[in-house]
Amino acid sequence: MEKKILEILSSVLGVQVDETCSQANCAKWNSINQLNIVVELEMEFNISLEPEEIGEMKSYNDIIRILKTKQ
Amino acid sequence: MQVYVFRNNTIESFFSHDYSFSGYNDISVIPQEAMRYVWCYQLPIEANACRVAQMIEQYEKNLDYVLNRISESKLLIAFTIENRWCLKYVEADDRLSKAINHYNDFLYDKCGTNKNLKIIDIAEFSTSYSIEQLIDWKYFFAYQVPYNPKLAKDFQIWFERKISQIDLQRKKCLVLDLDNTIWSGIVEEDGMEGIVCSGDYPGNVFHLWQEMLLELSKKGVMLVICSKNDEQEIMQLFEKNPNLVLRKEHFVAWRINWNDKVSNIKQLAKDLNIGLESMVFVDDNPTEREWVKQQLPQVEVPDFPQYAYLIPDFGRQIIEKYFSVYQLTDEDLLKTKQYKDNVVRQQELTKFKDFGDYLRSLNFHLTIERANEYSVSRIAQMTQKTNQFNLTTHRFSESDIKQFIAQGWYIYTLAVADKFGDSGITGCMIIKPNYEIDTMLLSCRILGKGIEKAFFCYVMNQLQESENITAVYVPTEKNKQVENFYESVGMELYETKDGIKYYRNAKKMQLEISDIYSIN
Numbered sequence: 197m198e199k200k201i202l203e204i205l206s207s208v209l210g211v212q213v214d215e216t217c218s219q220a221n222c223a224k225w226n227s228i229n230q231l232n233i234v235v236e237l238e239m240e241f242n243i244s245l246e247p248e249e250i251g252e253m254k255s256y257n258d259i260i261r262i263l264k265t266k267q
Numbered sequence: 268m269q270v271y272v273f274r275n276n277t278i279e280s281f282f283s284h285d286y287s288f289s290g291y292n293d294i295s296v297i298p299q300e301a302m303r304y305v306w307c308y309q310l311p312i313e314a315n316a317c318r319v320a321q322m323i324e325q326y327e328k329n330l331d332y333v334l335n336r337i338s339e340s341k342l343l344i345a346f347t348i349e350n351r352w353c354l355k356y357v358e359a360d361d362r363l364s365k366a367i368n369h370y371n372d373f374l375y376d377k378c379g380t381n382k383n384l385k386i387i388d389i390a391e392f393s394t395s396y397s398i399e400q401l402i403d404w405k406y407f408f409a410y411q412v413p414y415n416p417k418l419a420k421d422f423q424i425w426f427e428r429k430i431s432q433i434d435l436q437r438k439k440c441l442v443l444d445l446d447n448t449i450w451s452g453i454v455e456e457d458g459m460e461g462i463v464c465s466g467d468y469p470g471n472v473f474h475l476w477q478e479m480l481l482e483l484s485k486k487g488v489m490l491v492i493c494s495k496n497d498e499q500e501i502m503q504l505f506e507k508n509p510n511l512v513l514r515k516e517h518f519v520a521w522r523i524n525w526n527d528k529v530s531n532i533k534q535l536a537k538d539l540n541i542g543l544e545s546m547v548f549v550d551d552n553p554t555e556r557e558w559v560k561q562q563l564p565q566v567e568v569p570d571f572p573q574y575a576y577l578i579p580d581f582g583r584q585i586i587e588k589y590f591s592v593y594q595l596t597d598e599d600l601l602k603t604k605q606y607k608d609n610v611v612r613q614q615e616l617t618k619f620k621d622f623g624d625y626l627r628s629l630n631f632h633l634t635i636e637r638a639n640e641y642s643v644s645r646i647a648q649m650t651q652k653t654n655q656f657n658l659t660t661h662r663f664s665e666s667d668i669k670q671f672i673a674q675g676w677y678i679y680t681l682a683v684a685d686k687f688g689d690s691g692i693t694g695c696m697i698i699k700p701n702y703e704i705d706t707m708l709l710s711c712r713i714l715g716k717g718i719e720k721a722f723f724c725y726v727m728n729q730l731q732e733s734e735n736i737t738a739v740y741v742p743t744e745k746n747k748q749v750e751n752f753y754e755s756v757g758m759e760l761y762e763t764k765d766g767i768k769y770y771r772n773a774k775k776m777q778l779e780i781s782d783i784y785s786i787n
Contacts, residue, residue: 228277231277232280232416238417247405247408247409250409
């Protein structure tokens with residue numbers, strides 16, 4: 197799962213990213229790309245993320261944490 | 268900036284990454300450097316239908332405002348609004364649907380006066396989805412995304428196709444097999460009377476399919492036959508079988524023989540003077556399709572349905588995908604007739620002593636004019652489609668041409684008529700204000716009669732400073748036949764670099780035009 201998430205982040209953001217990636221340190225991670233990331237995650241893992249959860253997803257680590265609760 | 272989108276909600280993920288977007292409901296910024304514009308407003312969702320109606324009325328005014336402030340030479344592509352989800356407290360309350368209809372009518376009416384406005388009907392995309400598929404309320408309310416963002420890729424594909432229709436990139440020619448493709452049955456086995464294309468199923472399906480093909484040919488798509496059969500027998504069948512919709516005269520050419528279809532298709536392309544990439548091949552036999560696909564990758568080969576009842580929908584899909592065009596020019600409508608006329612001309616040819624005699628007997632009449640608002644779309648279309656008699660193969664859009672006119676370029680069109688018919692506009696020359704010939708092209712339909720020289724000479728005589736004319740020939744895979752055109756009209760070749768030939772003209776041209784042609 198971790199590897200797939202990094203792939204999605206890299207592909208949506210258009211830059212190679214690692215586990216430290218977050219909205220704070222990646223300029224490309226704007227609100228539109230946030231939306232694109234959520235769409236990709238939902239499709240890839242066949243889950244539905246709630247707006248509150250989406251709001252909390254501000255970094256790679258947040259994504260991991262929230263996705264783990266979905267399994 | 269390539270494309271600037273005016274919008275009232277979050278639609279970025281539905282469009283290409285390099286598009287730029289306005290603020291929500293924002294028309295205060297109209298960037299003049301954009302190459303074209305998109306107007307994508309969708310129905311706002313509010314509790315008060317009256318208020319929504321008012322907002323839509325406002326969109327109308329806003330669009331008008333924007334339209335008056337962008338260059339006429341740049342396209343504005345506007346989406347219709349559709350009413351997929353609305354609150355109705357009183358069943359008879361139609362104020363909102365009236366406002367939506369008014370808005371859409373307004374768009375189509377505006378097209379009449381503003382040639383740079385093109386409309387895309389959003390319903391064409393959305394009707395294939397249920398409302399649950401179309402709108403994801405989470406995204407709608409959390410992000411103001413009007414449609415489910417998971418449909419973004421499908422939307423992009425659809426939108427790109429619409430754009431290419433607007434930019435006139437449709438295929439020219441549909442290559443058809445016969446047995447079990449345009450009728451049910453096999454002539455060799457079932458006999459001429461045994462084939463089915465009327466009456467009950469599956470006859471009704473093939474009847475409808477043939478009617479669709481007939482409509483396509485009226486819209487300027489060339490229908491040709493490529494079939495393994497006996498030619499005489501098929502020709503007889505076309506004459507005698509009363510149930511056929513399509514007749515011999517609806518096909519511009521055919522190859523009915525037992526040869527390999529790949530070589531037949533190549534030959535057809537050659538006869539019609541078109542590229543393989545403008546052809547679509549339809550055949551019920553998967554082996555033939557596979558063979559053509561492998562040998563001629565430029566030709567589009569759609570999968571033919573296994574069941575007859577799926578054929579009409581297959582037809583709809585190929586029309587939409589390959590042959591749909593935003594609007595037809597008069598030349599499209601004339602085309603099938605013109606190719607027929609060419610055949611009559613070929614037959615006339617045999618009766619005369621010499622070629623000049625023959626040409627004189629045709630009563631050629633050339634009409635050469637400066638480009639105007641009525642010819643702009645045809646000029647753009649020719650630059651997109653003409654490959655063989657095209658000295659530089661520069662492709663232009665309608666808005667490019669309009670810009671050139673505005674910048675004082677010399678653009679001439681050529682229309683050719685003879686005693687058999689009118690070819691309409693079939694050639695153009697685009698000359699920059701510094702007298703460099705940017706484009707010189709003629710449709711292959713009128714080649715072989717010396718018209719190209721008469722056209723060139725006439726235009727040169729029109730120009731005040733023809734002693735300053737320069738020109739280039741840029742070779743492509745297809746335009747070898749014109750590599751010596753400029754030499755043949757007396758231009759001086761002064762340099763050849765990377766295959767590109769550069770010409771100039773040192774003296775004032777006063778060129779003789781053969782008396783074969785009358786010109787105005």
